[in-house]
Amino acid sequence: MSLIDLANPTRFLALTARVLPWLAGATVILLAIGLYQSALAPDDYQQGATVKIMFIHVPNAWLSMFVWGVMSIASLGTLVWRHPLADVAAKAAAPIGAAFTFLALLTGSLWGRPMWGTYWEWDARLTSVLILFLMYLGLMALWRAVDDPSRAARAAAVLTLVGAINLPIIKFSVDWWNTLHQPASVMRMGGSSLDKSFLIPLLVMAIAFTLLFVTLHLAAMRNEILRRRVRSLQMMQASRVAFSSELGTGSREENASKGAA
């Protein structure tokens, strides 16, 4: 099935119906394995047991940027290729991305208090992720503010692409500025600096959360397609009512004029 075939919403709905149960099952299994491995991971020699927060914080932090990346590609799909499902994908991803970003901020804050002695510091990494969270909220507000989905889609697509500038800033903030946040320890030149006992559970949790995103995203896209179907049917219903009431008024006026004659 090609990308063009998926432009047909009915075909896309058929695909999601087949795929969603499998994706949900795989997500649950991988999450269970990841949580089990996280529980068994040893304490860090410096951080002690608080290192376990990493297994939940890092996947959410990765996804906060990954989801915006998905929305940026979808925005290109809206503006350049005008793919019918591109803006559906972008709109459906925003609340999920906002939730992951919120979790990255919250768990980072809860990890920071025992390790740094503070819940929050206005350093480059934390501030740029907070900006990302606010941009997610802004996009969701924009989608709600404009009634016509196609008009909202174009405005949201431009905003999303402009906001994508923040992604490299988040990624390299720990290298460009002197921050409280530690530098990259997994995706870095020269390979990961993490021991396997931490790296394996972290990667399993990252894949599990990515699968969770894909599952939730497909389900939210399905809902958005149905919402648009409801909207177009309601508009058809309203135009029929308006047309029949116009006909009724017209025939009443005709009868009245006949009666007067």
Added chain:
Amino acid sequence: MMMSLGPYASFIVTSYAAAALVVVILIGWIVLDYRSQTERLRELDRSGVTRRSGRSAVDTPRQLT
């Protein structure tokens, strides 16, 4: 086997609990939204509104789930 979380157990447990809560809220919101949309489509179907293709408003959700 009891897991020892040390002096910062509350921070670790709160992190995992918050993540679980947010994920449950997301799943609940998506499931409720799906039910709400399919119910609205059924209502439209009952009131005789059909799609331009002539198909019932609810055929896709019912056939596919």
